[in-house]
Amino acid sequence: MTIEVMVGNKAAATAAKLSRVQVAVAFPVTPQTTIVEYLNEFITKGEMDCEFINVEGELSAQVVVQAASRVGARTFCCTSGPGCLYMHHPMHDTSSLRLPVVMAVVHRGNKGMQPDHTDLMSHIMTGWIQWYVENNQEVLDSIIMAYRVAEDMRVRIPIAVGYDGYILSYTAEPVDIPDQEEVDDFLPPYKPMPSLMPEDFDPKAPLWWRVPWEEHHKVIVDAKEVIKEVNEEFGKRFGRSYGNGLVEEYRCEDAEAVIVVMGTIASTARDAIDNLRAEGKPVGLVKLKCLVPFPYEDFQRIGSEVRAIGMIDRNVCLGVGGVGHTFIRNAIYDLEERPRVLGFHAGLAGKEVKVSDIERMAEKTLKAARGESISPLVEWI
Amino acid sequence: MERLTIKDIPLEEYTITPGSACQGCGPALAARLVFKALGNKVIRHGVPSCPDSVTRTPHTFSVFESAGAALTGISRALKVLGREDVLAVGFIGDGGTYDIGFQALSAAAERNEDILWFCKNNEAYMNTGIQRSSATPLYAWTTTTQVGPRGRGKETPRKNLPFIIAAHHVPYVATASIAFPTDLIGKVLHAKRLRGFRFIDILCPCPTGWRFDPSRTIEVARLAVQTGMWALYEIIDGREFRLTYKPKKLKPVEEYLRLQGRFRHLTDREIEEIQRMVNENWERLLKLDEMGEFPL
Numbered sequence: 001m002t003i004e005v006m007v008g009n010k011a012a013a014t015a016a017k018l019s020r021v022q023v024a025v026a027f028p029v030t031p032q033t034t035i036v037e038y039l040n041e042f043i044t045k046g047e048m049d050c051e052f053i054n055v056e057g058e059l060s061a062q063v064v065v066q067a068a069s070r071v072g073a074r075t076f077c078c079t080s081g082p083g084c085l086y087m088h089h090p091m092h093d094t095s096s097l098r099l100p101v102v103m104a105v106v107h108r109g110n111k112g113m114q115p116d117h118t119d120l121m122s123h124i125m126t127g128w129i130q131w132y133v134e135n136n137q138e139v140l141d142s143i144i145m146a147y148r149v150a151e152d153m154r155v156r157i158p159i160a161v162g163y164d165g166y167i168l169s170y171t172a173e174p175v176d177i178p179d180q181e182e183v184d185d186f187l188p189p190y191k192p193m194p195s196l197m198p199e200d201f202d203p204k205a206p207l208w209w210r211v212p213w214e215e216h217h218k219v220i221v222d223a224k225e226v227i228k229e230v231n232e233e234f235g236k237r238f239g240r241s242y243g244n245g246l247v248e249e250y251r252c253e254d255a256e257a258v259i260v261v262m263g264t265i266a267s268t269a270r271d272a273i274d275n276l277r278a279e280g281k282p283v284g285l286v287k288l289k290c291l292v293p294f295p296y297e298d299f300q301r302i303g304s305e306v307r308a309i310g311m312i313d314r315n316v317c318l319g320v321g322g323v324g325h326t327f328i329r330n331a332i333y334d335l336e337e338r339p340r341v342l343g344f345h346a347g348l349a350g351k352e353v354k355v356s357d358i359e360r361m362a363e364k365t366l367k368a369a370r371g372e373s374i375s376p377l378v379e380w381i
Numbered sequence: 382m383e384r385l386t387i388k389d390i391p392l393e394e395y396t397i398t399p400g401s402a403c404q405g406c407g408p409a410l411a412a413r414l415v416f417k418a419l420g421n422k423v424i425r426h427g428v429p430s431c432p433d434s435v436t437r438t439p440h441t442f443s444v445f446e447s448a449g450a451a452l453t454g455i456s457r458a459l460k461v462l463g464r465e466d467v468l469a470v471g472f473i474g475d476g477g478t479y480d481i482g483f484q485a486l487s488a489a490a491e492r493n494e495d496i497l498w499f500c501k502n503n504e505a506y507m508n509t510g511i512q513r514s515s516a517t518p519l520y521a522w523t524t525t526t527q528v529g530p531r532g533r534g535k536e537t538p539r540k541n542l543p544f545i546i547a548a549h550h551v552p553y554v555a556t557a558s559i560a561f562p563t564d565l566i567g568k569v570l571h572a573k574r575l576r577g578f579r580f581i582d583i584l585c586p587c588p589t590g591w592r593f594d595p596s597r598t599i600e601v602a603r604l605a606v607q608t609g610m611w612a613l614y615e616i617i618d619g620r621e622f623r624l625t626y627k628p629k630k631l632k633p634v635e636e637y638l639r640l641q642g643r644f645r646h647l648t649d650r651e652i653e654e655i656q657r658m659v660n661e662n663w664e665r666l667l668k669l670d671e672m673g674e675f676p677l
C-alpha cells in the first residue's frame with residue numbers, strides 16, 4: 001500500500017493496471033484523454049502487459065472491447081460526453097451478450113465541456129450497471145470492484161464507473177494504492193463463458209447468444225446483492241467500502257429529511273450537512289452511487305424513516321424531469337406513508353454547486369418534512 | 382496465390398446453407414468455398430447481411446457498422462491469450478464493407494491488424510431488399526435507384542475498394558469470383574499463411590437482387606470476369622500487382638448485362654458507355670500487370 005497524490009484520470013488508469021487489463025482501447029476526448037495517455041505510458045514502460053489499440057472512434061472502441069471480452073480478455077475502455085453518446089448502439093450488445101466490460105466515463109455534458117451526468121444517463125436503457133463516484137480514491141476502488149462484480153457468474157453484465165470531469169479528472173488528491181498481490185487475490189483471472197475456442201466448439205449451441213429481455217432485466221436487478229457482497233469484501237480486505245455499495249448514508253440517524261446526491265456533489269454536501277447538524281437541524285445525506293440497478297429497497301427503507309427527501313439531480317431527462325427524482329418517487333410509491341419528494345436540478349453543464357446552495361436545498365426539504373408548504377416542488381438551482 | 386486444380390479443393394464442408402438463402406445464392410457458395418479452404422481453426426465474425434452464413438466454427442456477431450473493430454478485438458484477444466493459431470475471419474457483405482463498415486475497416490487495415498476479411502459482394506443491400514450500396518455498378522436498378530422518367534438506375538460507378546484497401550499498404554488484397562473456385566481457393570490459402578491485414582473481395586451474383594434465373598448464377602459470375610466487369614487480381618504489400626485471369630480478348634459487356642433484369646432498361650448508348658469504361662479500366666489493369674507494380 002502506498003499513498004500517491006494523483007488526478008482522477010491517473011487513478012482510473014492505475015485501477016486498470018492493477019486489475020491486469022489485457023485489452024485496452026484508446027480514443028481521446030476531453031476530459032478523459034489523459035487516462036489513455038497514462039495507460040500508454042504504463043504499457044510503454046513495461047509496467048503493464050496489455051494490448052493497446054488506438055481505434056478510430058468510440059463506436060469502434062466499444063466494439064473492440066466487446067469482441068475481445070467475448071474471446072476471453074479482460075478489457076477496459078474510457079470516454080466522456082460525446083464519445084460516450086457515440087457508443088450507444090454497441091453498448092446494448094455488450095450487455096445483451098453479457099460481457100463483463102468495464103468502462104470509465106469521465107462526465108461531460110452535451111452542452112459544452114463541463115460535467116453533468118447526462119452523458120452516462122443517456123444509456124440507462126442499454127443494460128449497463130451504472131455507478132457514480134465521489135472522489136479519486138473511489139474511482140480507483142470502484143474500477144477494481146467493477147471487474148469483480150461484472151465477472152461474477154451471477155452477473156456478467158458490463159459496468160460503467162462515472163466521475164465528474166475536471167472536478168476529479170484533473171484534480172489531484174491523495175490516493176491509497178493497494179498492492180498488486182492484494183488486488184490479484186481479490187480479483188481472479190477472467191474466463192469467458194462459454195468458451196469461443198475452436199476445440200470447445202459445440203455445433204448445437206445457440207447461434208448467437210442474446211439473453212431474452214425478462215431474464216436480462218432480472219439479472220441486472222439481482223446484481224444488487226453481488227454489488228453489496230463485493231463492496232463488503234473490499235472493505236474487509238482494503239479497509240475502505242462505500243456505504244452498502246449501492247447507497248452511502250451520512251448522518252442520517254434521526255433525520256427528519258434527507259437530501260440525495262450523486263458524484264462529487266456528495267463531498268460538498270457533507271460540509272453542508274455538518275453545518276446544518278451543528279445548528280441542530282436533523283437533516284441527513286444519501287449518496288446514490290448505483291443508479292442501475294436502482295436500489296429501490298434502500299429508498300423504501302429511507303423513505304419510511306424520513307418525512308421528506310430532496311433529490312439533487314445533476315441531470316435532466318428533457319421533458320420528463322430529474323432521473324433520480326423520478327426513480328425515488330417510483331420507489332416510495334408503495335409505502336403506506338410516503339415522504340414528500342422534492343426535486344432540484346443543480347450543477348448541470350458544470351455549474352458550481354456551493355455549500356450554501358446545498359444548505360438551502362436541505363433546509364427547504366426539512367421545511368417540507370415539517371409540513372410547511374413549499375413551492376415549487378421541483379426547482380432549478 | 383497458390384496454384385491448384387479442382388481436385389485440390391478440400392472435401393470437408395464447414396458451412397451449412399441456411400434455409401434463409403434463395404436458390405442459386407452466390408454468397409452462400411462463396412462461404413462454402415472460403416471455409417473449405419480455411420478449415421475449422423477459425424473464429425468467424427458476422428454482421429447483419431444476407432443470407433445468414435452458418436459455419437461449423439465458433440462465431441461472433443455484432444453491430445453492422447463495425448466489423449473491423451470486432452475483428453480487431455477478436456484478433457488482439459487471441460494474441461494476448463497466446464492463441465494466434467486461431468484465425469480472426471470476417472465474412473461481411475458489401476454494405477458492411479464498402480459503406481457503413483468502411484471507417485472501422487480502414488482503421489483496422491491501417492493498423493495492419495491480424496485479420497482475414499472476406500467481402501461477399503453482391504453489389505447491393507440484399508438483406509433489406511435490394512437497396513444500392515457503393516459497390517453497386519453504374520446504371521444498375523435497385524429499389525433506391527429506380528428506373529423511370531427521372532431515373533436511370535445508379536448514377537455513379539462503384540467505388541474501387543480493393544485499390545483503396547491496397548493503398549493502406551496491407552500484406553494482401555485480392556479480388557475473386559465464385560465461378561473461378563481454384564483461383565478463389567488459391568488466394569484464400571495464400572492469405573491464410575500470411576499475417577496482418579488480408580482482404581479478399583468476392584463477386585457473388587444474387588439472382589433475387591440482380592434479377593436473373595437462379596440456375597444461371599455461375600454463368601453470370603463467369604461472364605462478369607470474362608467481360609472485364611470484375612477483374613481478378615491480387616496486390617501484395619500494396620506494391621506488387623498481378624492479374625490472375627487474363628483472357629486474350631474480353632467478351633462484350635452486353636453478354637453479361639443482358640442476362641440481368643437490373644440492367645434491362647439500358648439503351649445501346651448506355652451499354653456502349655459501360656463498355657468504354659470497362660475497356661479503359663482493363664487497359665489500365667493490363668499496364669499495371671505488365672509493370673507488376675501497384676502505383677499508390
Ligand SMILES: Cc1ncc(C[n+]2csc(CCOP(=O)(O)OP(=O)(O)O)c2C)c(N)n1
Binds near residue numbers: 429478
Ligand atoms: C446500424 C444498422 N443500420 C441498418 C441496418 C439494416 N440492415 C441490415 S442488413 C443491411 C444491408 C446489408 O447489406 P450488405 O452488407 O451488402 O449485405 P447483403 O445483405 O447484401 O448480403 C441493412 C441496411 C442494421 N441492421 N443496422
Ligand code: SF4
Binds near residue numbers: 402
Ligand atoms: S437475396 Fe441474394 S444474397 Fe440474399 S439469400 Fe437470396 S440470393 Fe442470396
